[in-house]
Amino acid sequence: MLATEKQYVHWQQNQNSRSARWLSESNQLPPARIVLVDDKTTADQAYRLACEGTSLLWNGDFHNARQLLQALTRRIERTNKRSEQRKTSKAATAADNADDTTNQSLATAKQIPNLFHQQRQAQAQRSRILSRLLLELAPGYSSQLRRAPDMTAACTAAFGELDEPCLLSFRDLQGALGAAQWRAKGVPIKGLDLSIFPHYGVFAPTRHEYVQLLLDAPLPASCDVAFDIGSGTGLLAIILAQRGLKQVIATDLNPRAMACASDNFTRLGLSNVQLQQADLFPTAAPLANLIVCNPPWLPAKPSSPLEYAVYDANSAMLRGFLQGAKQHLAAQGEVWLILSDLAEHLQLRTRDELLGWFVAAGLAVKYRLDTRPKHGRSQDDTDPLFAARSSEVTSLWCLQPA
Numbered sequence: 001m002l003a004t005e006k007q008y009v010h011w012q013q014n015q016n017s018r019s020a021r022w023l024s025e026s027n028q029l030p031p032a033r034i035v036l037v038d039d040k041t042t043a044d045q046a047y048r049l050a051c052e053g054t055s056l057l058w059n060g061d062f063h064n065a066r067q068l069l070q071a072l073t074r075r076i077e078r079t080n081k082r083s084e085q086r087k088t089s090k091a092a093t094a095a096d097n098a099d100d101t102t103n104q105s106l107a108t109a110k111q112i113p114n115l116f117h118q119q120r121q122a123q124a125q126r127s128r129i130l131s132r133l134l135l136e137l138a139p140g141y142s143s144q145l146r147r148a149p150d151m152t153a154a155c156t157a158a159f160g161e162l163d164e165p166c167l168l169s170f171r172d173l174q175g176a177l178g179a180a181q182w183r184a185k186g187v188p189i190k191g192l193d194l195s196i197f198p199h200y201g202v203f204a205p206t207r208h209e210y211v212q213l214l215l216d217a218p219l220p221a222s223c224d225v226a227f228d229i230g231s232g233t234g235l236l237a238i239i240l241a242q243r244g245l246k247q248v249i250a251t252d253l254n255p256r257a258m259a260c261a262s263d264n265f266t267r268l269g270l271s272n273v274q275l276q277q278a279d280l281f282p283t284a285a286p287l288a289n290l291i292v293c294n295p296p297w298l299p300a301k302p303s304s305p306l307e308y309a310v311y312d313a314n315s316a317m318l319r320g321f322l323q324g325a326k327q328h329l330a331a332q333g334e335v336w337l338i339l340s341d342l343a344e345h346l347q348l349r350t351r352d353e354l355l356g357w358f359v360a361a362g363l364a365v366k367y368r369l370d371t372r373p374k375h376g377r378s379q380d381d382t383d384p385l386f387a388a389r390s391s392e393v394t395s396l397w398c399l400q401p402a
């Protein structure tokens, strides 16, 4: 799934002018400065060059490129840890200087949105540095590097057919190879006797506590038609079909999600689930008895297409979904909104704002089911956002026209 506008990268190699198609999943511009590196380049040299903005074209053993990427990651983490320690000690001093306990908790609470933005900046910087380690692939995504695996199937599945040489980051390549493994093995869904097969660039349901919410919620009186808005792998549409909804229409904006959901529906032999690539609601569809949506849960700008499942700038999708839902509902129809409150703990959205959007959309809360995430990050007390993550609750809000 390559960007429609082709971009090329040009560089000098052994006094020859070279060029290749530039592939970047995070939409980074073609590198301006490239040097050749190989097994003799030390991790410190590579780290210094990458931090200075120079891209490193790998010309050594394939597995050693993986080792170099790990060494770069360790160096970034060390630098980030030192800078976090400095910030934490500054913040602690500010809190200590506040003259009573209430002011101290206020001082700590004020730092939370800053911590979130600092963490995103650090992630963006980490991604820029790590993406500077590049690989050249021949047409059909083949590589002459020592110990290079066969990458054709994984890269074609991730980036589409390509019959010209390309340059891409080793990181994007690893993403494609990892995704191919998930796609082959599948992700077993706890509580359900099924596995979901995620494709590259599609939200993988590895944190699926919310599945139980969808299984526990009582179905509306009538179960003829349901929509799954922002279907991703198709997981929620599959659950609705298995729970007895007669017709399910799943939508997503991401073409990769379309292909992935279609693959999952076919594997399960579901003939009553249809797909539409759409911004929010399907067109030319009947009114729905049930509309389900698990939108991206953090109101912040996505920095790459891969982040569109998690970040929703200004909560535009969430608000658009709520605003449009009522006009697509049949009589007695219900909306099931699945939403984590992490944004509230990070002070990116308030509960009152969310409740206000329900009211403005003409929707009233019928009931709410809650669950607490059990994934690793919610238990990791070394994470700077631990306070917010450990308090996170994911809810299924059952809404009806007011």
Ligand SMILES: C[S@@+](CC[C@H](N)C(=O)[O-])C[C@H]1O[C@@H](n2cnc3c(N)ncnc32)[C@H](O)[C@@H]1O
Binding pocket: 203, 204, 205, 229, 230, 231, 232, 233, 234, 235, 236, 251, 252, 253, 254, 257, 278, 279, 280, 281, 294, 295, 296, 297, 308, 309, 310, 317
């Ligand atoms: C958090 S993921 C949920 C995926 C899936 N429903 C699940 O629960 O595993 C959010 C999904 O919404 C999709 N999405 C984001 N904005 C959208 C929009 N305006 N219209 C349709 N889908 C959208 C993303 O591509 C992504 O697949």
